[in-house]
Amino acid sequence: MKIEIRDLRFTYPTGLEALQGVSLVVEPGEQVAIVGQNGAGKTTLVRHFNxxxxxxxxxxxxxxxxxxxxxxxxxxxxxxxVFQNPDEQLFSKDVGTEVKFGPRNLGYAKEKIDELVQRALSLTELSDKTETNPYDLSPTWRKMVALASVIAMDTPIVIFDEPTTGQDALNVARIAHVIAELRREGKTVITITHDIDFCAENFERVIAMSKGRILLDGPAREILGQEHILAQTYVDPPQLTRLGKKLGLKETVRNQVEFLEIYKNHRNK
Amino acid sequence: MAFINLQNVTYKYPLTKTPVLQNINLQVNEGEFIAVVGPNGAGKSTLCYTLAGFVPHFFKGEISGSVEVAGRESSKSTLDEWVRNVGLAFQNPFNQISGAKYTVFEEIAFGLENNGVPREEIKPRVEEALSLTDISDLADRSPYSLSGGQQQRVALTSILVMRPKLLVLDEPTSQMDPIGTREVFGVVRKMAEGGMTVVMVEHKMEWIAQFADRVIALQDGKILLEGKPNELLTSDLLSENGFGISRYTSTAREAKKQGLWKSEKLPVTLDEAAEGFKP
Amino acid sequence: MHERLSYYVKRDSALHRLNPLTKIILALSIVLVSIVSPWYWTAHILLLLVIVPLSFAGRVSREYFTSAIRLILPAAGFIFLMQAFFQPIGNTVIFKYLFLDVTQESLSFAFRISTRIAVMISAFTLFLLTTHPSELMSDLTRRGLPPQFAYVIISTLQILPQMQAKAQTIIAAQRSRGLDTESTFFKRAGSVVPLVGPLVFGSLVEVEERAIAIEARGFTSKSIKTSLHEIPDSLSDKIIRWVLILLVLLSIALKIWLS
Known part of the structure; x- marks a missing residue:
């Protein structure tokens, strides 16, 4: 499903001009990361999508x-x-019921609901916790419950607001796996994140926002190398991108595989 | 005599079945900057609460072993005596706002008022603390109107202004942008150099390696490893046990397998990685 | 994001400069006098000739009138209707609605009671608009109120706007999961649990963490607390307080004497 935004403006009642003319098109099945300093307008932008x-x-x-x-x-x-703080949405007495809430609201048939819930639970590695009360789980697992409860709605577009904040390495890997799986299913994924390494490893397209405007928008490889522009919105390039720059590699690298390959060629020259 | 001395500390919360901390032994010298790493559920926050006196004084539960800071024994002190020496800031900044103050300036003065610091002294101390963490421009804002990252700076400043001998920080930068995070590490380093002892829970390996003196790796309530940042953070044990590691380390480890990394030591920081990868 | 999670409006005015205790006593006296005064028109006069001028003296008339429209008018209006319809007094029926009689007496009683309610809310609104929460806390503690008690008062004053902000996020999160909060009453009644559940749980966590945070900053310290701002307590404050107390005593005496 395509998203088309044209010259979007939004001002909060306090007078804060959170969006000052934003235009973008997201094609079906694209994986987009939105980065930028606190207050850049990222959350304001995605809240227009739903x-x-x-x-x-x-x-x-x-x-x-x-x-x-x-x-x-x-x-x-x-x-x-998927909101940032799972505690602002979980209310059911067990994980299974919680995950069912969304698809039930959408009025799917019972068999379809069960199937969607099973799939969402297995994708988020929660299958063995179906009966558990969400509040008996650790905050990291509660985050996965929040993810599952939205994924089970089987929407063509999924938005994640800061999915990795406060998560440990294991859980970040689980979240990356969920996103990869959604990509495989052809869903559009839009993620707001501060974690630029996570962004580099999981997204093909990056949008950098600053002060209510889009600063940069394009393929991750092009965007992540532009350290001077990114610095305007308090974003550092990913670790390996910085390393590549420092070593004088010609191409911008995003992840380990790219780094090793390009570094090999560079050294052999 | 170590400034922090934990001897065989085992602790269980009132409602849990297994101990969250198991047989922790830890000695820290005055002015040392210790980083604590570990997966979620390893007991990092509980360790922070123990050092700050809230375990067991606030949470109750069963504790054994001894907790000593600045020559005093936790079990023989009351919480209000203990917090005079030990400052604590934790992850969720919103819940650390006192709720009784109107501006950031007043919020930061709250601790000084409680401890009966004379009025003439409060103002300059708050101003000094604000400029230390670079939030002087937020002084007149409402703490509730700030972003998560800014609120985290306010929470840190509210503790720094009290000049504790021991500073305990539980993921104080989780909501900050990368540049803000680096600045906070810099401030904390500076405090340690001024003689404050620091224990800080963090996930951001690159900055730990650059700023901390020593790292403790916790897992399942036990100390798995303890050592100098660049030795410990590159240990194979960490990646095998699901700890977060720096991309420089993981990439160099892979490069080593392919014969592209020659040095014995693996890197944690950008400079170390660049040095080792230089042809 | 709310800019201020407190009702206080920072301005310089005669009312702002009064000592917090003086303002509490002022608000209480207005309320008490409006209740005990035997004269029918007391509450109406207090509202027009004391509250409204005070809102100008405090330079918060705009904020006061906003809350008058949003809160005071609906509350007083509700009380008025309830009393007019359900107060079984008087025989002079003005009109009938179903089985309910509205009499001249019930109407006049309703008008009096609802104005008293308006006076009551107005007096405390003015107090909140012009009193700095932490100055109130410091002042009360200085006068011997236990700090825990003072803190409960202050944080309760702030908790409503905070809960409101939190509730908005929760509503947004649940609507995003397809919860219909905009349609029929029955559907809306069904959406109470998803909205209230997270709010209650969140508040429990919040209370525990906040207790730790303020304790870590010496809240229960045995030292005598100091205060960042000097809290005004002039001779005129003392005089005003005594005059107000006298006025209240006088109205009570009048009431007893006349009854």
Whole structure:
């Protein structure tokens, strides 16, 4: 499902101009990371995708839907949104019921709900915790419950707001695995993140925002190397990108595989 | 005599079945900067609460062994005496805002007011602390109006202003952007050089390697490893046990297998990696 | 994100400069006098000739009138309707609605009670708008109130706006999961658990962590607390307090004497 944003502007009641003319198109199945300093407008932007916020000026299209004409509950069938803090959404007495909540709201048939819930639970490695009360789980597992409860809604577009904050290396790897799986299924994934290494390793396209505007937008390889522009929004290039630069490698590297390959060629010259 | 001395500390929360800390022995010298790493659930926060006196004084539960800081024994002190020497800041910044103050300046003065610091002294001390962590421009804002990263700086400053002998920090940079994180590490290093002892839980290996004196790796409530940052953080044991490791380390380890990394030692920081990969 | 999670409006005015205790006593006296005064029009006069001018003296008239429209008017209006319809007094029926009689007496009683409610809320709104929460806390502690008790008062004053902000995030998260909060009453009634559950749990965690955070900053320290701001307590404050107390005593005496 295509997302089309044209000259989007938004001002909070406090007078803060959070978005000052943002345009972008996300093709179906794209994996996009949005980076940028605190207050750059990242969350404000994605909250327009499922109608939580409504454009003051400009237009938003989700598929052929204008979010202004649909309720958030309706838009939830197209856009899944995983909030940063799982504790702000978990309420059920066990994990299974919690994960069922979303698909049930969307009115799927019972067999389909069961199937979606099973798949979401196995993807997030929660299958053995179906009966557990979410609040008896550690915060890292509660995060996975929040992920599962949105993935089970089987929306063509999934948004993650800071999925790796406060997570340890093991759980970051689990989240990366979930994102890879969604990509394989052809879903659009949009992720807000501070973790630039995570961004480099899991996303093909990067958008850098600053002060309500898009600063950079393009393939990760092009964007992540532009350290001077990224610095404007307090983002450092990924560790291996910096290393590549320091060693004088010609191409921008994003991850270990790329680094080793390009480094090999560089050394053999 | 070590400044922090933990002897065979084992602790169990009132409602859990197994101990969260098991037989912890740890000695730290005055002015040392210790980083604590480990997966979630390893007992890092509980260790912080133990050093800060909240285990067992606040959480109750069963503790054995002895906890000594600055020559005093935790079990023989009350919590309000203990916090005079030990400052604690933890992860969730929103819940650390006192809720009784209107501006950041007042929020930071809160601890000094509680300890009866004379009014003439409060103002200059708050100003000094604000400039130390570079948030003087936030002084008149409401603490609630700030971003998570800014609130974390306020939480840290609120503790620094009290000049504790021991500073305990539990993931104090989790919501900060990379540049903010590096700055906070710099501030903490500076405090350690001024004689403050620091114990800091963190995931960000690159900065630990650059700023900390020693690293403790916790797992399942036990100390798995302990040592100098660049030795410990490159240990195979860490990656095998699911600890986060720096991309420089993992890449060099892979490069070593392919014969592209010659040095015996693996890198943790950018400079070390660049040095080793230089043809 | 809310800029201020407190009702206080920082301004320089005669009302702002009063000692917090003086302002508590002022608010309480207005409320007490409006209740005990035997004269029918007391509450109405207090509202028009004391509260409204005070909101100008405190330079918070704009904020006061906003809350008057949003909170005070609906609350007083609700009380008025309840009393007018359900107060079984008087015989002079003005009109009937189903089985309910509205009499001249019930109407006049309703008008009096609802104005008292308006006076009550107004007096405390003015107090909150012009009193710095931490100055109130320091002042009360200095006068011997246990700090824990003072803290409970202050943080309760701040907790409503905070809960509101949190509730908004929770509502947003659940709507994003397809929860319909916009349609029929029955659907909305079903959405209470998903909204209240996280709010309650979050508050429990929050209370524990906040207790640790303030304790770590010496909240229960045995030292005598100091205060960043000098809290005004002038001779005129003392005079105002005594005059107010006298006025209250006088109204009580009048009430007893007349009854």
């Amino acid at each position: 109608g939580l916020l409504q454009a003051a000026a400009g237009s938003v299209l989700i598929g052929e839907w204008d979010p202004k004409k649909y309720s958030v509950a309706k838009l939830a069938s197209r856009v899944g949104y």
